[in-house]
Amino acid sequence: MNQLAYLVPLLPLAGFLINGLLRKTLSKRAVSLIGCGVILVAFLISLGLFWEVKSQGPIIQTYFNFIAVEGLTIPFSFQVDALSALFMLIITGVGFLIHVYSTSYMHEETEPHFARYFSYLNLFVFSMLLLVMGGNYLILFLGWEGVGLCSYLLIGYWFKNNDYNYAAKKAFIMNRIGDVGFLLGIFWLIAKLGTLTYGNVFAAAEHLSAVDVTAITLLFFIGATGKSAQIPLYTWLPDAMAGPTPVSALIHAATMVTAGVYMIARSNILYSMSAVTENIIAIIGIATALLAATIAIKQNDIKKVLAYSTVSQLGYMFLGLGVGAYSGAVFHVMTHAFFKALLFLGAGSVIHAMGSEQDIRNMGGLRKYMPVTHITFLLGCLAISGIPPFSGFFSKDEILAAAYAKNPIYWVLGVAGAALTAFYMFRLYATTFLGNFRGTHDQAHHLHESPAAITFPLIVLAILSVVGGWIGIPNVMIPGANVLHHFLEPVLTTEAVTEMPHTTEWLLMAVSVTIAVIAILWALGKFSKRPELNEPSGLGKFLANKWYVDELYNGLVVNPLDRLSNFLKNVVEKSGIDGIVNGVGKFVLYASRQVRLIQSGQVGGYILFMVLAMIVLVLIWINDGYIYTYLSKIF
Amino acid sequence: MNVIQILFWFLSALALVSALMVLLSKNPVHSVLWLVGVFFAISGHYILLNAQFIAIVNLIVYAGAIMVLFLFVIMLMNLNKDTEPQKNIWMKLAGAISAGCFLMILVSLIKQAPELQAKTAMMKEGDIGLIGNLGKALFSTYVVPFEISSILFLSAMVGAVVIGKKD
Amino acid sequence: MPIQYYIFLSLALFCIGIAGVLTRRNAIIIFMSIELMLNAVNLLLVAFSKMHHAVASAVDKVNTVGTDGQIFVFFVMVVAAAEVSVGLAIIVMMYRNAHSVDVNFLNRLKN
Numbered sequence: 001m002n003q004l005a006y007l008v009p010l011l012p013l014a015g016f017l018i019n020g021l022l023r024k025t026l027s028k029r030a031v032s033l034i035g036c037g038v039i040l041v042a043f044l045i046s047l048g049l050f051w052e053v054k055s056q057g058p059i060i061q062t063y064f065n066f067i068a069v070e071g072l073t074i075p076f077s078f079q080v081d082a083l084s085a086l087f088m089l090i091i092t093g094v095g096f097l098i099h100v101y102s103t104s105y106m107h108e109e110t111e112p113h114f115a116r117y118f119s120y121l122n123l124f125v126f127s128m129l130l131l132v133m134g135g136n137y138l139i140l141f142l143g144w145e146g147v148g149l150c151s152y153l154l155i156g157y158w159f160k161n162n163d164y165n166y167a168a169k170k171a172f173i174m175n176r177i178g179d180v181g182f183l184l185g186i187f188w189l190i191a192k193l194g195t196l197t198y199g200n201v202f203a204a205a206e207h208l209s210a211v212d213v214t215a216i217t218l219l220f221f222i223g224a225t226g227k228s229a230q231i232p233l234y235t236w237l238p239d240a241m242a243g244p245t246p247v248s249a250l251i252h253a254a255t256m257v258t259a260g261v262y263m264i265a266r267s268n269i270l271y272s273m274s275a276v277t278e279n280i281i282a283i284i285g286i287a288t289a290l291l292a293a294t295i296a297i298k299q300n301d302i303k304k305v306l307a308y309s310t311v312s313q314l315g316y317m318f319l320g321l322g323v324g325a326y327s328g329a330v331f332h333v334m335t336h337a338f339f340k341a342l343l344f345l346g347a348g349s350v351i352h353a354m355g356s357e358q359d360i361r362n363m364g365g366l367r368k369y370m371p372v373t374h375i376t377f378l379l380g381c382l383a384i385s386g387i388p389p390f391s392g393f394f395s396k397d398e399i400l401a402a403a404y405a406k407n408p409i410y411w412v413l414g415v416a417g418a419a420l421t422a423f424y425m426f427r428l429y430a431t432t433f434l435g436n437f438r439g440t441h442d443q444a445h446h447l448h449e450s451p452a453a454i455t456f457p458l459i460v461l462a463i464l465s466v467v468g469g470w471i472g473i474p475n476v477m478i479p480g481a482n483v484l485h486h487f488l489e490p491v492l493t494t495e496a497v498t499e500m501p502h503t504t505e506w507l508l509m510a511v512s513v514t515i516a517v518i519a520i521l522w523a524l525g526k527f528s529k530r531p532e533l534n535e536p537s538g539l540g541k542f543l544a545n546k547w548y549v550d551e552l553y554n555g556l557v558v559n560p561l562d563r564l565s566n567f568l569k570n571v572v573e574k575s576g577i578d579g580i581v582n583g584v585g586k587f588v589l590y591a592s593r594q595v596r597l598i599q600s601g602q603v604g605g606y607i608l609f610m611v612l613a614m615i616v617l618v619l620i621w622i623n624d625g626y627i628y629t630y631l632s633k634i635f
Numbered sequence: 636m637n638v639i640q641i642l643f644w645f646l647s648a649l650a651l652v653s654a655l656m657v658l659l660s661k662n663p664v665h666s667v668l669w670l671v672g673v674f675f676a677i678s679g680h681y682i683l684l685n686a687q688f689i690a691i692v693n694l695i696v697y698a699g700a701i702m703v704l705f706l707f708v709i710m711l712m713n714l715n716k717d718t719e720p721q722k723n724i725w726m727k728l729a730g731a732i733s734a735g736c737f738l739m740i741l742v743s744l745i746k747q748a749p750e751l752q753a754k755t756a757m758m759k760e761g762d763i764g765l766i767g768n769l770g771k772a773l774f775s776t777y778v779v780p781f782e783i784s785s786i787l788f789l790s791a792m793v794g795a796v797v798i799g800k801k802d
Numbered sequence: 803m804p805i806q807y808y809i810f811l812s813l814a815l816f817c818i819g820i821a822g823v824l825t826r827r828n829a830i831i832i833f834m835s836i837e838l839m840l841n842a843v844n845l846l847l848v849a850f851s852k853m854h855h856a857v858a859s860a861v862d863k864v865n866t867v868g869t870d871g872q873i874f875v876f877f878v879m880v881v882a883a884a885e886v887s888v889g890l891a892i893i894v895m896m897y898r899n900a901h902s903v904d905v906n907f908l909n910r911l912k913n
Contacts, residue, residue: 603905604726608824611733618740643803647811654818654838663830670834673815677845680808684852689875693844696879701837701886708890709830712897730824738817745809754805756849757856763868764848772869773876784880791884795891 005061005078008045008088009129011038015122023115031111032103035118039099039125043092050085054487058082060135060199067138074196077135083330083491086484087132087262090337094254095125097457101345102246104453105352117157121250124150128255132262136196137186140263144182144227147256148175154251155243164242174236178226185219188212202269210274217270217277224260229311230318231288235550237311241303245348248303253310253340258333261317265326265492272324272494282322282406286413289315291547293420297427298536298544301358302347305428309384310340312421316399319414324496325402327488331472332395334484338468339383339392342461346377349450349458350432354443360428365437369447372455374433376462381429383465385422385516388509391469397509398472404508405500415512422516426523434528476505639758642683650676663709667702674698684756686764808849815842829893829903833886840882844875851875 015038019031026034053059058081066076080088099121106117127146134140149172156168189196192212193204205213224230229237240252251257264271264281271277289312296308313336320329351358353370367374383390386397396418403410437444449455473481489495536544545551598605620627653672660666674697681690745751762768773781815838822835851871858867893903900907 604730604824604827608726608729608733611737611820611824615733615736615740618737618744622740622744640803643807647807650811651814651818654815657831657834657838658818658822658826663828666831666834670838673838674841677841680845681848684848686848686852686872689844689848689872692876692879693841696883697837697841701883704886704890705830705834708894712894712903727825731821734817734821734824737820738813741813741817742810745806745813751805751809754853755856756803756805756808756852757859758803758852761852761855761859761868763851763855763866764872768866768869769872769876772866772873777873780877784877787880787884791887795887798888798891798895 004045005049005059005080005133006063008042008049008092009126009133011042011045012122012126012129014038016119016126019115019122020119023112023119026111026115028103028107028111028114031115031118035122036096036099036103038122039092039096042125042129043089043096046085046088046092049080050089053080053082053085057490062135072190072194074136074138076139077197078133078139079135079198080133081491082488083262083265084132086330086334086488087258088129090334091125091128091132091255094337094341094461095121095128095250097460098246098250098254098341098345101249101348101454101457102244104451105246105348106244117154117244120150120153120157121247124154124251124256128259131259136198137189137201138196140266141182141186144223144259144263145179147251147259148172148179148227151175151240151251151256154247155240157243157247161242167236167239167242171236171240174233175226178223178233181219181221181226182223185216185223188216188219192216198266205269205273208273213270214274214276217267217274218280220263220267220270221277221281224264224318225284226260227263228257228260228314228318229288230260230314231284231291234288234292234311235546235553238304238307238546241301241307245303245344245351248307249341249344249348252307253344254337257310257314258317258337261314261321261329261333264318264321265330268326268492268494271321278322278324280322281318282403282410285315285318285320285322286403286410286417287315288312289319289417290413290420291315293417293424294543295546296424297420298540300361300544302350302360302363302428302432303344303358305360305424306340306343306347309343309421309425310336312417313340313384316396316414316417319403319410320399323399323402323406323410324494325399326492326495327472327485328395328398328402330488330492331398331484335383335391335395335465335468338461339380339390339465342376342380342458342465343384345454345458345461346373346380349373349454350377352450352454353447354439355446357439357443360431362439362443363432363437364435364439365433366447367433370449372449372458376455376458377433378429379462379465381425383469384425385520386418386512387516387520388513389466389469391465391467393513394469394472394474397474397512400512401474401500401505401508402496404504405496411508415515418512419515419519422519423523426520427527430524430527434524474505476502639683642679646676646679646683650680664706667705667709670705671698671702674702681764683758684764685759685761688764688766688769805849805853809846812842812846812849815839815845827904827906829896829905832905833889833893837882837886840878844878847871847875847878 015034018034019026023031049059058079060077060079062075062077064076065073067074099118102117102121106114109117124147127143127150129143130146131140131143134143152168152172155171156165158164186196189201192208193201195201195204208216226233237252237257241248243252271281292308292311292315296305296312299305299308313332317329317332317336320326320332349370350363350366350373353366353373354363357363379390383392386393388394400411400414400418403414437447471482472484475482485495535541542548598609650673653669653676656669657666657673660669674693678690678693678698681687681693819835819839819842822838823832826832826835848871851868853868854871855865855868858865897903
């Protein structure tokens, strides 16, 4: 089985090439079959690899030397261990469901665009697999860049709309800012250790000085803030909702944005060596979680709410990473992939039924028309709100418990964030599915449950959202039931061990669940009958406008840069560089016009110059010694 | 100062003055006559150097044939009056100055040349310039160039006829 | 006589020829200046010939060193004669076409 590891990323790549190159000739049916088929086969192989890793330990396959220069050899190798096997399952599994969903969701596209969409999706899965399977930081970086590219391509999939192109560019540039940090970290690592292979780096990590470790981990973390949408580089993710909804589900909720979490969990040995970086990560994580949650309360676009919810949940994962609960963070990645993909796909189903309407103020009462979507969406909301026994409860609880052990303030803030999460999710749920329908007559006429290709992934994901958390049940409930923790132990060697009295742990759980339930009930009571339709004012307006962060960035970074580049373009370029270039041309023209007069056509003039030239030549000949000395001085 | 030196200075002065007068006289006919004077002075120099053959050839070919040809052309074209239009004074000045510079540079160059110091030209003696010696060299060592020069003359003749032919 | 005197004399004549070419516009005068320059060179050649002969005679009384120079003068005269015949034909031709011997009329090189 381990010989087949290379097939896992290769199959999506083949799907990308076939769908991309033959997009004009393949029928939609063939495109769907190829696009979904390769992912399904990759999923099955991943499953095989997963069992093999579980029974026999990590697989490391080296194929060829990617870079081989004097003093630095970077092999092209795959490392499949517990962490990457888990991610591979999430990527290919959730990815497959979303591919199936897309065949129905994107059915109205013309054939070449349909194939283009699937080729991008396959390329994305390929890049993501490369990212998690790579045996060193460089292969990881290849996938890292690849998912950034696919994200750009898919956000700007409807490239005829300029706003979408703008959102795609924003995502790409924000990601690039982070990537620069990551790349610098890689360079630093090469400079200090001369290797990028995980095993070698972690074995040699103890030789690094404290400054080096802190700098490298911080640079890596900058990369993670870009990819995983943390403060200050998170603003691209809400705008990335310009892409098709399945893309939002796959890339901007379930997989790509978790790359940063994967990378930090992978480097946990380095991170555990630097307390400074850990604190920064925890603070940024909790700050992101709260900031995004407050913004989500006042958003009216169904996908924007989910986008900010994603940012907020990512903040929880980083809080987990920061407090040393690596397996908790990875656990949350997994459960989040289930329920957030479910929520996005459910939102897609709603949007589909509403005829591309995304404003929840124009929805309401959809429960009657879309029973499957309604039930699955409700399950997703319960899971994200942290209500036992749904999956979100267990993963969030693990992170919060670790946070409490590290610093109770983290826990308080985390519970506040969880309450906000429950509140805005049920605001969304109540406004969308409860009450009376508020859309136009046409839309009401059109309302219908989505076809099987859409509801099937919803049902599967709903089941996973419910039971997915049961592999990580905390020891305090059932001793030894935290299978995931045990499974990840060989990779996450520096996992913080949280020992606290059982009563405390039970108490923490009870408090957070109680608060979440109160928030849910409040939201249901507040919004199911009288949804909030007016434009917000005061603090609400401040939140609805996302704390004016976009405006702040525009004012602080974008506009000064714009002005600088305008200055460079209009002043430096026009009068400076163009002036020099045109000046040279003008000078040559002028000089040649003057020199042309020498060519008078009069023999006397020519002879005069001949004589003068002879004089000069003789002078040079006489003084050649001096001239030679001067020239040798100059050159 | 012996007679050779006196003759040398006299002939030199005559050559330079005549050469200057070639330039300065307005009438082309006068110029031609002054040029003949230059040729005579130079022939005198040849005799001083005991290059008698060259001296005679110079007189016959240059002063005799070529200068007569010049005169003939001038008279044919009725140019024997002051027909030259006034030339740009700056152009004249530039020409004179550059020629003067050229002279100055070359003179200073010659003055510095060490291999020319204390060398003299053999005056009045030496028989290489006599016709017997030159004739022997011309018809033995240099017979091929000599014959080729006849072809040169032939082509010059044909050329002159072709160019001078009406239209 | 010191060879330098002859060189100076030749240079002076040569430069007077250059000045003539540069300052006059009458084609015939220019042509005569060229003849003057040729003669200056001839004089120099003969002087050098005799200089070399003098050096050689100090060693060996009977020798023909320096003959070459005078033969060269002879050939220069040959070429000069041929040149004059063609050159004057050109001047005649030019006068016939332009009714002038002013070289500045011959400025077709300009275009």
